[in-house]
Amino acid sequence: MLILGIESATMQVGCAIGGHEGVLALFESCRGKRHAETLTPAIEFTCRQANVTLDEISVVAVDIGPGLFTGLRVGLATAKAIAHALRVPMIGIPSLDLLAFPVRHTSRLIMTVVDARRGEVFYAAYRAVPGGVQRVSPHQLGKPADLVNEIEAGREDVLLVGDGALRYADELGSTRGVEMAEQWLAHPSAAPLVQLAHAKALREEWVNGWELSPLYLRKPDAEINWITRDSR
Amino acid sequence: MTMLGNVRPHRPVNADTMVLGIETSCDETAAAVVMGGTEVLSSVVSSQVDLHARFGGVVPEIAGRAHVELITPVIAEAIVEAGVNDSRIDAVAATVGPGLIGSLLVGVSAAKALALVWGVPFVGVNHLEAHLYASFLEDPELELPLVVLLVSGGHTMIVVMEGHGRYRLLGQTIDDAAGEAFDKVARFLGLGYPGGPAIDREAMLGDPEAIRFPRAMLNDGLDLSFSGLKTSVVNYVRKHPDVSTADVAASFQAAVVEVLVIKARRAAVAVGAKGLCIGGGVAANSLLREQVLDVCTEDGLRAFLPSRSMCTDNAAMIAAAGWYRLRSDGPTPLDAGADPNLRLPVIL
Ligand SMILES: [Zn+2]
Numbered sequence: 257m258l259i260l261g262i263e264s265a266t267m268q269v270g271c272a273i274g275g276h277e278g279v280l281a282l283f284e285s286c287r288g289k290r291h292a293e294t295l296t297p298a299i300e301f302t303c304r305q306a307n308v309t310l311d312e313i314s315v316v317a318v319d320i321g322p323g324l325f326t327g328l329r330v331g332l333a334t335a336k337a338i339a340h341a342l343r344v345p346m347i348g349i350p351s352l353d354l355l356a357f358p359v360r361h362t363s364r365l366i367m368t369v370v371d372a373r374r375g376e377v378f379y380a381a382y383r384a385v386p387g388g389v390q391r392v393s394p395h396q397l398g399k400p401a402d403l404v405n406e407i408e409a410g411r412e413d414v415l416l417v418g419d420g421a422l423r424y425a426d427e428l429g430s431t432r433g434v435e436m437a438e439q440w441l442a443h444p445s446a447a448p449l450v451q452l453a454h455a456k457a458l459r460e461e462w463v464n465g466w467e468l469s470p471l472y473l474r475k476p477d478a479e480i481n482w483i484t485r486d487s488r
Numbered sequence: 489m490t491m492l493g494n495v496r497p498h499r500p501v502n503a504d505t506m507v508l509g510i511e512t513s514c515d516e517t518a519a520a521v522v523m524g525g526t527e528v529l530s531s532v533v534s535s536q537v538d539l540h541a542r543f544g545g546v547v548p549e550i551a552g553r554a555h556v557e558l559i560t561p562v563i564a565e566a567i568v569e570a571g572v573n574d575s576r577i578d579a580v581a582a583t584v585g586p587g588l589i590g591s592l593l594v595g596v597s598a599a600k601a602l603a604l605v606w607g608v609p610f611v612g613v614n615h616l617e618a619h620l621y622a623s624f625l626e627d628p629e630l631e632l633p634l635v636v637l638l639v640s641g642g643h644t645m646i647v648v649m650e651g652h653g654r655y656r657l658l659g660q661t662i663d664d665a666a667g668e669a670f671d672k673v674a675r676f677l678g679l680g681y682p683g684g685p686a687i688d689r690e691a692m693l694g695d696p697e698a699i700r701f702p703r704a705m706l707n708d709g710l711d712l713s714f715s716g717l718k719t720s721v722v723n724y725v726r727k728h729p730d731v732s733t734a735d736v737a738a739s740f741q742a743a744v745v746e747v748l749v750i751k752a753r754r755a756a757v758a759v760g761a762k763g764l765c766i767g768g769g770v771a772a773n774s775l776l777r778e779q780v781l782d783v784c785t786e787d788g789l790r791a792f793l794p795s796r797s798m799c800t801d802n803a804a805m806i807a808a809a810g811w812y813r814l815r816s817d818g819p820t821p822l823d824a825g826a827d828p829n830l831r832l833p834v835i836l
Contacts (some may be wrong), residue, residue: 271665290825311605325549330594333595334558338602340560341602
């Protein structure tokens with residue numbers, strides 16, 4: 257069973273192909289934000305390097321965010337169209353989960369932090385469990401200061417990972433008991449996406465393309481303004 | 489199924505060539521299958537009007553979110569309605585601009601992905617050029633040169649089409665689009681959204697000569713301006729709070745239509761056009777249709793008034809324009825993106 261993984265939730269865009277043998281081929285680029293230009297040729301390239309034709313793909317996995325809205329939509333639209341054309345199911349995995357998986361070999365509490373722009377971050381907490389990680393908090397949106405408060409209240413050693421952690425490294429890194437993960441782990445990768453999706457696919461935990469939506473965690477501005485206007 | 493990297497042997501583009509068109513430039517998610525550039529086998533349009541109505545205009549982020557939800561179901565419906573299999577599609581065309589970037593990218597991404605899986609060419613289409621091709625969908629025998637008055641919430645331009653891919657921009661709005669003026673005035677008058685149909689309805693009950701609103705730039709060439717008109721409507725109503733809304737709507741509409749028709753007629757005379765065509769959402773306005781017809785009869789021009797569904801944004805026009813572009817320029821590379829400010833490719 258081969259999985260095509262598509263990842264475009266942050267400044268990075270990537271894709272990977274893998275299955276029970278692990279990741280067969282991986283493409284990643286974080287040069288600029290030309291997700292739409294890069295993604296389709298990247299999938300074509302990755303297939304060719306893995307010596308796989310698209311009709312051998314059994315499941316299309318995609319990072320559903322949270323992250324940058326336009327990038328997410330490029331990934332979701334591409335993934336849904338491919339799954340539809342191949343008549344295969346889909347598996348959606350949150351960006352914050354993808355960040356936690358590669359750093360699971362730690363005894364610290366893992367907090368993954370994705371830059372949400374406008375002075376805010378998306379974040380969630382994870383604990384290592386045999387074979388993977390388990391999320392122990394909801395996916396949240398808040399200011400870096402909110403995250404600092406949570407870390408301090410937890411009184412536990414924490415490993416921070418993600419582009420949001422890097423962006424607010426001054427503020428977050430000086431918190432007691434905090435260690436920062438390496439820079440090359442700061443973007444969710446299509447490699448853990450394929451691995452996590454493969455495990456889910458073995459359990460047939462997939463959905464139809466039309467059931468999959470991005471995890472935005474933030475309402476459109478117009479709706480926020482509308483609600484505040486209504487309550488005035 | 490297809491082999492990756494082996495695009496199907498390049499088939500000639502002819503009357504059998506079937507193009508799947510995808511349109512997501514604004515607030516309609518649309519897909520259509522068109523054969524030979526003219527025969528519409530299906531045209532599905534999923535409008536988001538209800539999602540944007542309470543905001544009185546299109547909200548880009550809400551539009552982008554809705555496109556992601558709707559894109560594959562709409563494409564699937566278009567193919568089923570056309571009564572063909574995926575394997576019969578020879579090319580996938582999508583709007584690459586102009587429009588809202590977050591919306592455009594959904595359609596472009598889906599189209600490129602389908603082209604990749606099916607091993608067929610992708611064709612990037614200019615939305616404005618597609619509006620010109622909408623007229624050919626209903627009348628492939630249209631005679632050239634043809635003057636097209638393209639009026640919607642996003643565009644207001646007068647173009648002469650001299651041949652396939654040969655256009656000249658004769659005039660355009662220097663500020664608001666005509667449809668935008670309709671939306672703003674309708675919102676100000678409390679008539680709801682979208683403004684075009686609302687004003688059209690209300691105007692039927694009013695006197696178009698009740699108020700003499702200014703006709704901007706009437707004697708200066710072929711460019712247009714609507715922001716001053718909107719301001720005078722607002723000022724007039726503030727000064728005369730008891731005025732009948734129907735009279736304001738009718739007088740405003742009369743002013744917009746008079747300017748549009750005079751300019752389009754002047755353009756047709758200037759280039760020796762054989763016909764005059766209207767397109768875009770405002771082309772559904774009943775007064776505009778009536779007056780274009782009158783002018784054409786007087787001047788011996790062929791009037792072309794496409795049906796409302798072909799005037800407003802749809803994917804059949806994208807598939808049609810895609811067929812012509814594929815025939816003239818070949819496929820668009822898969823590393824193409826979208827351009828929110830794309831202009832009509834005009835000859836000088
Ligand atoms: Zn349009």
